[in-house]
Amino acid sequence: MILKYLFAKNKDIPVGSSAIYFGFSSILWFVIGTGLGSFNAAKLAFPDFVTGTEMFAFGHMRQVHVLAVIFGWISMAFAMAMMYITPILGNTRLWSEKLGMWNCFMWNIALSLGLTLMWMGVTSGREYSDFPWPIDLAVAAFVSIPLAVNVWMTILTRRTQGIYTTNWFFAAATFMLIIVFLVGNLPEYFHLTGLTEAYMTWWFAHNVLGLWITPVAAAIAYYVIPKVTGNPLYSHRIGHLHFWSIVVFYSTPAAHHLMSAPLPEWLKSFASVEGVLILVPAIAFVSNILLTMQGKWNMFVENLEIRFTVVGVLLAIPLNMQGGFQQTRSINWYIHGTGWMVAHAHLALLGFSTFLEAAAVYLGLQTLMKRKLYSLTLGNLHFWLLLIGFSTYWISMTIAGLIQGAGKIYEVPYIDVVIAEHPYMIARWLGGSMVFSSTLIWLYNMWMTAREGTIIPSGRMPHELAYER
Amino acid sequence: MKFREYKIGSRMFGLAFGLSMTITLLFPSFDLAASVSSEVGLDKQLAIGWDSGWQLSDPTLLGLNKPLKILVKKDPKSGKPIEPAIYAYVYPAGTSLPNGVIHTANLGHGVEELSIKDGRITEAQKKDGAVFIIKHSDHLETFEGKGHPLAYVENATATMGWTPDDVIKAAADTDILHAGSGKTMFVREGCWWCHTLLPEQTQDWQVFGAPPMLGDFNGMSPTSFGSDRKGPDLLHVGSRNASREWMMLHFFNPRLVQPHSIMPRFDYLWGKVDAKGDKIDFAKWRKEYDEYREGQRTTPPDVPMYAKDSEIRNLIDFVVNLK
Numbered sequence: 001m002i003l004k005y006l007f008a009k010n011k012d013i014p015v016g017s018s019a020i021y022f023g024f025s026s027i028l029w030f031v032i033g034t035g036l037g038s039f040n041a042a043k044l045a046f047p048d049f050v051t052g053t054e055m056f057a058f059g060h061m062r063q064v065h066v067l068a069v070i071f072g073w074i075s076m077a078f079a080m081a082m083m084y085i086t087p088i089l090g091n092t093r094l095w096s097e098k099l100g101m102w103n104c105f106m107w108n109i110a111l112s113l114g115l116t117l118m119w120m121g122v123t124s125g126r127e128y129s130d131f132p133w134p135i136d137l138a139v140a141a142f143v144s145i146p147l148a149v150n151v152w153m154t155i156l157t158r159r160t161q162g163i164y165t166t167n168w169f170f171a172a173a174t175f176m177l178i179i180v181f182l183v184g185n186l187p188e189y190f191h192l193t194g195l196t197e198a199y200m201t202w203w204f205a206h207n208v209l210g211l212w213i214t215p216v217a218a219a220i221a222y223y224v225i226p227k228v229t230g231n232p233l234y235s236h237r238i239g240h241l242h243f244w245s246i247v248v249f250y251s252t253p254a255a256h257h258l259m260s261a262p263l264p265e266w267l268k269s270f271a272s273v274e275g276v277l278i279l280v281p282a283i284a285f286v287s288n289i290l291l292t293m294q295g296k297w298n299m300f301v302e303n304l305e306i307r308f309t310v311v312g313v314l315l316a317i318p319l320n321m322q323g324g325f326q327q328t329r330s331i332n333w334y335i336h337g338t339g340w341m342v343a344h345a346h347l348a349l350l351g352f353s354t355f356l357e358a359a360a361v362y363l364g365l366q367t368l369m370k371r372k373l374y375s376l377t378l379g380n381l382h383f384w385l386l387l388i389g390f391s392t393y394w395i396s397m398t399i400a401g402l403i404q405g406a407g408k409i410y411e412v413p414y415i416d417v418v419i420a421e422h423p424y425m426i427a428r429w430l431g432g433s434m435v436f437s438s439t440l441i442w443l444y445n446m447w448m449t450a451r452e453g454t455i456i457p458s459g460r461m462p463h464e465l466a467y468e469r
Numbered sequence: 470m471k472f473r474e475y476k477i478g479s480r481m482f483g484l485a486f487g488l489s490m491t492i493t494l495l496f497p498s499f500d501l502a503a504s505v506s507s508e509v510g511l512d513k514q515l516a517i518g519w520d521s522g523w524q525l526s527d528p529t530l531l532g533l534n535k536p537l538k539i540l541v542k543k544d545p546k547s548g549k550p551i552e553p554a555i556y557a558y559v560y561p562a563g564t565s566l567p568n569g570v571i572h573t574a575n576l577g578h579g580v581e582e583l584s585i586k587d588g589r590i591t592e593a594q595k596k597d598g599a600v601f602i603i604k605h606s607d608h609l610e611t612f613e614g615k616g617h618p619l620a621y622v623e624n625a626t627a628t629m630g631w632t633p634d635d636v637i638k639a640a641a642d643t644d645i646l647h648a649g650s651g652k653t654m655f656v657r658e659g660c661w662w663c664h665t666l667l668p669e670q671t672q673d674w675q676v677f678g679a680p681p682m683l684g685d686f687n688g689m690s691p692t693s694f695g696s697d698r699k700g701p702d703l704l705h706v707g708s709r710n711a712s713r714e715w716m717m718l719h720f721f722n723p724r725l726v727q728p729h730s731i732m733p734r735f736d737y738l739w740g741k742v743d744a745k746g747d748k749i750d751f752a753k754w755r756k757e758y759d760e761y762r763e764g765q766r767t768t769p770p771d772v773p774m775y776a777k778d779s780e781i782r783n784l785i786d787f788v789v790n791l792k
């Protein structure tokens with residue numbers, strides 16, 4: 001199927017094809033990524049579960065999970081959202097469906113190749129930029145640059161006067177991703193070493209999260225809420241505040257990941273202060289979206305996409321409260337390097353951002369395939385399993401992290417900490433497995449939507465039709 | 470271009486993002502580039518070699534292209550005993566030289582000059598290999614008003630004529646540490662997902678040892694600090710526990726020495742054969758171990774002694790060398 005379109009003329013490719021392919025690819029990576037996550041969690045709870053082979057060792061699989069969810073699930077869902085939302089907001093078509101199809105195809109290939117190699121142990125040894133530099137360059141060339149070109153050209157060839165908030169974020173984030181990718185991997189191209197390497201590693205990691213995942217996820221909320229509720233965005237000014245404060249405050253605290261390394265003290269203090277300032281974009285974003293919901297709160301209960309979006313936005317509150325304060329020295333001291341951070345990472349990626357991406361993929365696939373969601377029951381099951389599974393994960397790892405922090409500060413022999421954490425490791429595994437099973441349900445639901453969902457008459461939007469199952 | 474109306478916006482964006490990169494990348498780079506390698510830093514960089522992650526000369530991370538750290542008890546040229554014995558860092562012909570030797574500025578002010586002038590490191594050639602040792606200068610280098618003795622690198626091949634082959638031949642196998650290849654194992658096996666190499670600047674150091682200093686990492690790549698801990702910090706583990714026997718049991722199956730450990734087994738690093746060249750029967754071992762766990766045996770099966778050139782040997786060399 002995809003092969004047919006790769007070599008078709010651009011105008012012969014049906015509108016929305018690349019977004020649909022990206023949508024289904026992202027769900028598949030979601031299944032793979034969370035499956036790996038739950039496998040890893042099982043290994044941390046029961047160390048003798050599948051043991052003795054290099055391929056299934058924890059140290060070989062952990063980074064595959066992380067990169068599969070970040071560059072497979074989250075980023076492909078972003079690509080899907082961009083290829084679908086950007087043209088709509090510009091009242092135009094995607095600049096090139098063909099480029100989009102190639103982008104999707106090469107992205108899947110590059111990611112599968114990179115992850116397979118990494119699974120075998122081929123790694124640069126740098127967290128989040130684990131791919132060796134040839135793969136990094138492939139990712140830049142086949143993933144982020146074509147995506148940015150498509151988004152930018154679509155915005156430039158738009159047929160509207162202004163540019164809506166969502167599209168500012170898309171344009172800026174695709175651009176920043178390229179820069180972050182190329183600059184963040186400098187240590188590998190030029191063999192920079194020592195603390196410079198360590199610092200650049202975290203500069204990359206911080207900015208991939210802060211300048212790519214967070215703003216694009218927020219941009220999705222700026223689209224979905226007004227579109228589905230029919231309310232105009234509460235305030236464009238606050239949207240501006242959000243946008244600019246992300247660029248200024250979010251791009252600077254990279255050093256807060258290395259508060260206990262011998263980096264220059266001024267840099268650590270600077271990062272610590274700048275980190276607190278991420279509360280500015282966070283509050284702007286959350287208040288703007290929640291105020292847009294005015295008068296339409298019934299949809300929070302009745303409409304699946306709104307429910308996913310609003311839950312994602314609500315999860316941004318604890319996320320940013322943690323994010324703003326956990327890099328102050330007094331708190332970082334306690335929680336650095338503990339399960340608390342793992343809980344926080346999942347609050348950001350599995351909580352906040354995954355819920356927003358899921359909303360975009362639900363809405364986008366229904367709109368583009370012109371088919372109403374196959375089953376609300378399965379959709380609800382997906383939602384609740386995801387939410388309960390995630391909460392179990394988050395709570396158990398937060399507790400484990402606090403135990404670990406106490407153990408660290410009171411100098412408890414490490415093995416006692418390991419013993420005390422054990423029940424929470426099991427709880428995390430159970431929660432994670434719920435998330436994994438929810439993704440299977442979702443995949444089935446979307447597949448059935450494509451095949452059997454009620455056809456949406458032209459000129460209607462998915463949420464205007466009643467659910468049938 | 471319908472982007473005209475966004476001219477101001479795009480310029481502001483460029484300015485904001487540029488400024489942020491200036492503060493977070495350019496400014497720190499001056500500070501970091503000014504760091505002077507400490508003796509710890511020199512030892513690490515010389516023992517570990519050029520890079521421990523993916524590199525063209527070791528694409529599948531087998532621990533190739535790495536130096537050996539060798540305890541030298543007598544001068545390999547004259548045969549005279551050396552008291553106390555010193556460590557030499559041996560780069561066999563063709564091995565990439567460490568970053569500080571290729572880019573001497575990396576050693577930092579003072580150390581760079583000494584290593585070039587007294588240590589003659591710029592004469593080292595990758596194709597012939599080289600032997601390095603760490604020396605201490607007599608004159609004090611002033612830094613922030615205080616005098617510090619500086620450690621520097623000496624190219625023993627140039628100053629004393631020690632060739633890599635001489636040093637390797639004169640050493641007993643027990644005096645040779647494959648710490649460089651071991652670091653590659655450490656990176657490949659993802660030990661750093663569970664262990665940090667960075668005691669924190671808090672009470673942490675009372676258990677895990679002193680936190681590292683600026684200058685302890687010059688030339689090291691990747692630094693693999695690790696970000697989340699599920700096991701103890703390992704930066705100084707060799708000072709707490711240098712028993713190779715304990716390490717051997719612990720890596721084969723951590724539950725042999727620490728029943729509650731969640732560390733994975735690394736028995737696959739033993740390879741196919743043991744020290745005597747006999748095939749290791751992993752299936753049998755696991756079966757007997759399971760019987761032991763279920764109480765059908767009173768003792769666990771014996772852990773096979775690893776072969777001299779096995780990957781686990783490299784890893785244990787690296788771990789006990791973490792002083």
Ligand code: HEM
Pocket residue numbers: 033034035036037038039040041044062065066069070073074341342345346349350354393428429431432433435436662696697699
């Ligand atoms: C879309 C969903 C998910 C995303 C985006 C995600 C993301 C991440 C990230 C960023 C990390 C690194 C955390 C850190 O270094 O602090 C991580 C680690 C991990 N994740 Fe996930 N994750 C997801 C779902 C899951 C699920 C469903 C499980 C199943 C239990 C899981 C299990 C794990 C485990 C066990 C680790 C290793 C934690 C450690 O090293 O202590 N993840 N994940």
